[in-house]
Amino acid sequence: MKNCKKRDVNNTSIDRNSVSEKARINKVAITILLFYLLTSIITVFLHLPISLITFIIPLLCIPFTIWGIRYDIKPARHIALNGISTCLCLKLLAILVYYIIFEKNKNNNKIKEKSYARRIAVLDQKNKEYDMKVLFMAAIILGETMIFILYTFIQWHRVAIKKSRKRNNIDNEIIRF
Numbered sequence: 001m002k003n004c005k006k007r008d009v010n011n012t013s014i015d016r017n018s019v020s021e022k023a024r025i026n027k028v029a030i031t032i033l034l035f036y037l038l039t040s041i042i043t044v045f046l047h048l049p050i051s052l053i054t055f056i057i058p059l060l061c062i063p064f065t066i067w068g069i070r071y072d073i074k075p076a077r078h079i080a081l082n083g084i085s086t087c088l089c090l091k092l093l094a095i096l097v098y099y100i101i102f103e104k105n106k107n108n109n110k111i112k113e114k115s116y117a118r119r120i121a122v123l124d125q126k127n128k129e130y131d132m133k134v135l136f137m138a139a140i141i142l143g144e145t146m147i148f149i150l151y152t153f154i155q156w157h158r159v160a161i162k163k164s165r166k167r168n169n170i171d172n173e174i175i176r177f
Contacts, residue, residue: 026069029080033058033065036088042095043137054137057087057144075155083151087144094140102133 040058061084068077 029065029069029077032084032088033061036084039088039091053141057148060148075159079151079155083148086147090143090147098136
């Protein structure tokens with residue numbers, strides 16, 4: 001207890017490059033990625049044919065996470081953390097909205113109508129519901145893809161600006177001589 005130091009949450013002088021801080025960030029990134037993969041598996045049970053495509057973005061996030069952790073590359077780690085976190089929130093929200101729209105008032109009654117016209121009308125309604133589910137899943141896939149691409153471009157832009165500033169500082173020092 002004598003040598004135990006309390007960590008100040010508001011301290012801005014915490015070394016972000018320390019090994020323990022990197023290990024903590026890596027654990028958070030892996031945990032979020034695994035949770036994101038788990039929610040993607042849940043979407044498979046919601047709507048099988050198109051929801052298999054929802055594995056595209058989680059599978060694209062895996063290389064960024066591994067690259068960022070293994071080679072200690074900050075831009076890849078930031079893409080992974082930001083992209084995965086935002087897409088995870090989008091997917092959780094999508095699961096909730098899907099349940100509210102499609103599953104809440106669902107009647108699992110089989111078609112027992114005697115008239116042919118009524119059976120056709122019920123089948124037509126089920127086809128429209130299926131089409132709405134496909135459109136819903138397609139919108140979720142598009143949203144995840146756009147978020148992932150956006151975070152990739154933002155991080156690429158940040159890295160390019162940092163390198164540009166370093167080059168400008170070197171050029172300014174050369175001009176001063």
